[in-house]
Amino acid sequence: MSSNEIADIDFIAEVAAENKLAKHAIQVHKFGGSSLATPKCIKRALEIIRENCQLNDIVVVSANGKTTDRLFALYSLVERTIAEDTIQKSDELTQAIDELAKEQAQLITELLNANNTKQLLLRLHKDIEQLTTWLTADIVQHHNDVLALGEVWSARLLSALLNEQVCPSNSIDSRDFLVIDNEQSCVVDTALSAAQLRQRRQFGKLAVITGYISKDSRGKSCTLGRNGSDYSATIIASLVAAGNVTLWTDVDGIYSADPRVVPSARKLHRLPNGVAKELGRLGNPVLHAKTLLPLINPLSEHHTHLHVASSFDAQVIGTEIGKFGQIAKQELSVTYLNDLLLAQSVSFIGEAATRAKAEFSPICIDDQKGFMVITQGQQKALSDWLASHDVEITFKPVAIIATVGHRVAERGDIRARFKRSLKAAKPLNLVGSDNNHSVIAILPEPCSIELLNTVHHEMTKDARHIGLVVAGMGNIGERFLELLPAQLNKVYALENLHLVGLLSSKKALINNDGIDVNQATSLFAQEAQSYDHEQLISWLTQNPYDELIVVDITPSEDFSLLYEQMFALGVHVIGANKWAASSSTAHYNNLVNTADSHNSLWLGNTTVGAGLPINYAIDDLRQSGDSISELSGIFSGTLSWLFETYDGSSKFSELLLNALAQGITEPDPREDLSGRDVQRKLLILARKAGFELALDDIDCQNLVPEALQALSTSEFLARANELDEYFATALSEANRKGACIRYVARFQHNPETGISAKVSLEVLPQSDAFANLTPCDNIFQISSHWYQDNPLIIRGPGAGRDVTAGGLHSDLVKICQQLAHKQSQVKIKGIN
Structure with a gap:
């Protein structure tokens, strides 16, 4: 060898x-x-x-x-x-x-x-x-x-x-x-x-x-x-x-129009075979008219997918052509052909038209009016063919412009909109293709670039293509991204959603053409660049998407301060970040008003209770006409675990250090023991219930003795045993009453006495709804006009990467469902 x-x-x-x-x-x-x-x-x-x-x-x-x-x-x-x-x-x-x-x-x-x-x-x-x-x-x-x-x-x-x-x-x-x-x-x-x-x-x-x-x-x-x-x-x-x-x-794909002459053309990431074939037949500059023919065999079980990609930038996602579901079938595009001929003859009427169609495969044909559109190169052959039948024919120079999409010829709304967009061009006829994937307008003059841009704008302006930016690449952010590919494949409301941005506190990966959701984390690690907030706002201002959603999974107060600018740009926000929703009353009200005036949606179900539907429940009660009088519960998964587990068999400090080692507490456990997180959550829920109050209006019991509050984290942990006497005494007194200790949040509204709100350690009877939880669970109790005698209770895991990421996806689906029904303002002369 x-x-x-x-x-x-x-x-x-x-x-x-x-x-x-x-x-x-x-x-x-x-x-x-x-x-x-x-x-x-x-x-x-x-x-x-x-x-x-x-x-x-x-x-x-x-x-x-x-x-x-x-x-x-x-x-x-x-x-x-x-x-x-x-x-x-x-x-x-x-x-x-x-x-x-x-x-x-x-x-x-x-x-x-x-x-x-x-x-x-x-x-x-x-x-x-x-x-x-x-x-x-x-x-x-x-x-x-x-x-x-x-x-x-x-x-x-x-x-x-x-x-x-x-x-x-x-x-x-x-x-x-x-x-x-x-x-x-x-x-x-x-x-x-x-x-x-x-x-x-x-x-x-x-x-x-x-x-x-x-x-x-x-x-x-x-x-x-x-x-x-x-x-x-x-x-x-x-x-x-x-x-x-x-x-x-x-080129890096197939576009909704020729991007060389239509600056607003949008890349079509996925196209059904039939639509792509029709685009090629009607002059799309990327697709050869016959390219797809060998790949389309309805009798075969084997299916070949076609991709169009750029050799000049192989990493950019191109266009895929093949068999797809409903997501790809929503795309519309516009194409045109000049230098054509309108051929008129009695041989193009009725059954005779079938023979002519089989012989010449015209651009379009109307067997009722007796005409078909052909290329100039077909003129002689067609004349000779008809001469052999002793039939007269007339030719007229024409052009065509077509809107192309899945079964568009069957959609009356598409045909009507297409006809309106062509009013100034005065088309000779409007014809649906045999496969119903296009509506073709026959023009008496060549299709101008101006007309192409006008028609493209009118036909694609209502397409809801939604860009998704994920801020926060930590534990929950990574889990959110891991779940995203499956969500995109199975949730209909997300059909027009594209991941376009990934942000950490210092680096960003932005791609207007979309980030591969299956490689999001690795692509971010490889390609993310340093950025500042000014650059981010600049990109948000110029983004090419019809709608943009920012999912904020950061704990950053600085990032939450960008919400006002985002809302002013019409950007929608899903926030797990508590800072904005628990900010000062003036700032919070300004955010709500700015979002409302710019039609921006702001959802934050995961700010409280991770994936539990507490925000949804409050919204539903209010929108249904109910009035809430009391909100209470155990809102901290960490404090839930500590007090459900603490039974006196070991010292509280030992239990706390054990929880820290398991990742149950914050790196500095005083963040949990201070009650500030529970205080912010109660404020968020009270505001959601329609009440105006500030953080200072909520009394907050700090479980950390004043002597330990100003220490460094390491010093605090070294002196954690100073907590033991207080909690041992509290537990002992509760046990003597046959009760237990729990850290509880309570908000009450009384029409006569006003609002009272506090978060504190309470002694509760063992029969209380808050007394017997699975460690780490949250519980929320709502009393209202409808739920007076028997309060509404929502209970379940209030923390964890899976439930929090799931809660964020719940918000994402809800916001996309709302955007799907969003309509542009109808402008009628004399009314608007």
């Missing part, structure tokens, strides 16, 4: 062991001409292959850069030379061939080692000689052979480079296996093509295959049309039953 063969086997083992992205199903990666235009581009493609491919995958390539355009130009130049018969044109042809050869030679010499450079330059020299012969001898016969050279050179170069730097590879000319009937219909001989491809692929070598070209049953070279390499990739994927096809292009 040779050393090269041993190296190949070693590489295969290495790929199998180390390539984390390898999958069992074959993957097809297609690189467009712009992705292979320069040495720098080709090196990027090489890294993408290194990161994303395994040896049984397939790479399909277009010609490098503008090579195919140059080959077309050579062909046109020869035609003019023949027509004009001038020496000058002949010299011009020689110069053009030399320039093309020089470009290809430069790519080879810049990228390959000396040995491979020599071999590929020799092969290039032979190709240029053959090209010259074809162009000067039998140009008509070898038209497609000329055009095929670009892909052949591209595949040969990339394969050689892979062999040098990445893995064993072989280049395959698709004409050696891909057989179609003709260039017009491009029907693939699937069985023969698949069998011949199996023969050409080599075990242990990554196949690099030419796109765009094929052969017919007579062995003659054929092309699949301009931009046909995408079509080649999906054909090849269908031949090998690939699990995924990725089209690596110069």
